[in-house]
Every structure is written in C-alpha cells, then in structure tokens.
Amino acid sequence: MAKDETFDITTGCDLQEVANAVNQARKEISTRFDFKNVVAEIDYDHNATKIGLHAADEYKLEAMWQVIQGRLIARNVPVQNLVRGTAQKASQGTIRQEVTLVQAIEQDIAKKIVKFVKDQKYKKAQAQVQGDAVRISSPNRDELQQVITDLKAQDYGIELKFGNYR
Missing domain, CATH: 3.30.70.990 (YajQ-like, domain 2)
Known part of the structure; x- marks a missing residue:
C-alpha cells in the first residue's frame, strides 16, 4: 500500500x-x-x-x-x-x-471544511478533524494540490493556513 x-x-x-x-x-x-x-x-x-x-x-x-x-x-x-x-x-x-x-479553527468550521472535501468527490482524499486543525490525506499529491486550490476559493470567515505538507 x-x-x-x-x-x-x-x-x-x-x-x-x-x-x-x-x-x-x-x-x-x-x-x-x-x-x-x-x-x-x-x-x-x-x-x-x-x-x-x-x-x-x-x-x-x-x-x-x-x-x-x-x-x-x-x-x-x-x-x-x-x-x-x-x-x-x-x-x-x-x-x-x-x-x-481567532487562533484556532472552531468545530463547526472544521466540520464544514470536512463536509466540503467529502462533497467534492475527490477520488481518494480524506479529511478529518484533529483538535483545532483539519488533516487532509491522499496517496496522490496532485489531488492534495487540487484540494488546497478549492479550499482557497471558499470563504469560511477566517484565513486558512496550509502547512505540515508531507
């Protein structure tokens, strides 16, 4: 795998x-x-x-x-x-x-982000809430780049920072 x-x-x-x-x-x-x-x-x-x-x-x-x-x-x-x-x-x-x-993503905004990622029907991208952050995972880096691009186009009322890219 x-x-x-x-x-x-x-x-x-x-x-x-x-x-x-x-x-x-x-x-x-x-x-x-x-x-x-x-x-x-x-x-x-x-x-x-x-x-x-x-x-x-x-x-x-x-x-x-x-x-x-x-x-x-x-x-x-x-x-x-x-x-x-x-x-x-x-x-x-x-x-x-x-x-x-605002120093952390609130639970309701985190759930909206997870729901957005799931609704977009990416092939293998998974989203999960981890405390005050949301982790997105996928075996395909190009798909992760697409998720970042799509999330930047959304407005959640806070600035989203994308980091810890591995």
Whole structure:
C-alpha cells in the first residue's frame, strides 16, 4: 500500500506581530490632532488574545479601528481572524469595544471544511478533524494540490493556513 501524503489546515495570528501593530497604532493615535485631549486607549492582552479599544465616542472608536486595522494589514496579520465585539457604553459617556483574535479553527468550521472535501468527490482524499486543525490525506499529491486550490476559493470567515505538507 502506498504511503499517504498529508497536510494540515490551521488558522491563527502571529501574536508578536499583533503586539507590534498595537504599539504602532498607539504611537500614531498619540500624535494625531483629532485625538488630542480625548480618551483613546488601546489595550492588548497577549494571553487572552484580545484587543480592547476605549474611545470618547463612536467616531473616535471607528477611527481607532481604521488605524489598528491598517497597522495589522501592514504586518501581514489576517484581519479575517479579528472578531469585533459590540460597542458598549462606558463611564463618562465613553465607549468600549473588544476585538478577539481567532487562533484556532472552531468545530463547526472544521466540520464544514470536512463536509466540503467529502462533497467534492475527490477520488481518494480524506479529511478529518484533529483538535483545532483539519488533516487532509491522499496517496496522490496532485489531488492534495487540487484540494488546497478549492479550499482557497471558499470563504469560511477566517484565513486558512496550509502547512505540515508531507
């Protein structure tokens, strides 16, 4: 029996690049004229993988989001993996928002990926969920390349990374 070739589908953000982007955004916001003498804070919790935005009003919050999003894009952090929470009122008329970074493929998305691979009726490609990743295996490398191409054309709301190709 021929040995199966495999690859893993994962997702995630480089947390050091996120920290660098947050620091750059803080510097830019501190020097911008429209943020002088108003509440404009960005907090980054490395362990919880959350970014907290605190602004004077919704306009400033949206401006802060544009700044941080631009910095993240410049540092090749996938913005599809950022989930913005709902803006909530805070003390003294300010507003807060939490942004969560997706670091793993959720079970329902993993099941959708497996279902997609099975529905495509590849000759010998098999998909299985392994924790927070999906492993695709097949004896044919060309078929694996076709699976990668087809999955890149799909939109699951997160950036898919294809690695551990053996």
